[in-house]
């Protein structure tokens with residue numbers, strides 16, 4: 580069902596500062612996520628990981644610096660938000676929720692053809708949710724909802740996929756199944772960037788890591804980045820950060 584034509588979609592950060600109400604949340608990030616990378620973003624709570632994903636998505640505009648997208652339109656990026664951010668009270672079936680992954684290609688008001696229904700069924704099968712089509716999303720367990728979100732991502736068929744804590748509070752079996760999908764996307768040369776807290780998962784499944792602590796502590800091969808020294812430095816840096824500061828000392832100089 581993969582209709583992706585691999586392209587050289589890359590994401591660059593040029594001295595990027597992102598924040599809220601003009602207060603920086605993550606600052607001076609520079610680097611490039613190469614096409615086809617499989618990258619983990621790690622760091623303590625409040626390090627700016629989700630903020631960086633929101634910057635890539637364009638929902639948060641840079642305070643200073645730039646995000647440079649090569650061969651990539653922001654609308655083509657697929658994004659899996661944290662489970663807690665999804666309003667599940669909306670009366671939507673699993674089938675209709677997953678079908679939303681096709682909207683960008685089909686348009687809102689065009690009906691689905693037989694090929695589309697097949698693709699939706701294949702996506703549900705790929706995440707192990709056959710038989711759940713008519714269930715309201717509000718009745719799903721956390722793991723079932725996460726599988727539903729992955730099925731929607733499958734249909735989006737995006738060259739860049741951003742995942743915000745995709746395995747939080749998800750059991751081992753579901754995590755393993757969803758990690759298989761991530762590995763599959765990587766094999767298809769899609770770019771996958773995931774915010775993660777479980778460092779074992781990062782070490783086993785993500786070749787590249789960005790360690791954030793309001794700025795970049797380290798960025799490179801996971802074995803070089805996820806070290807006790809770097810993790811301790813990240814903790815110290817987040818604790819020392821003044822969240823009320825309008826500017827950092829580097830900007831003021």
Ligand SMILES: Nc1ncnc2c1ncn2[C@@H]1O[C@H](COP(=O)(O)OP(=O)(O)OP(=O)(O)O)[C@@H](O)[C@H]1O
Nearest residue numbers: 599600604622623624625626627628629630631822
């Ligand atoms: N909408 C917002 N308005 C104001 N401040 C915000 C907003 N969203 C995040 N922040 C602040 O920005 C900082 C970075 O938050 P962010 O959610 O990016 O961190 P994170 O690394 O993803 O943390 P966690 O691991 O806890 O999810 C935090 O101090 C947070 O309180």
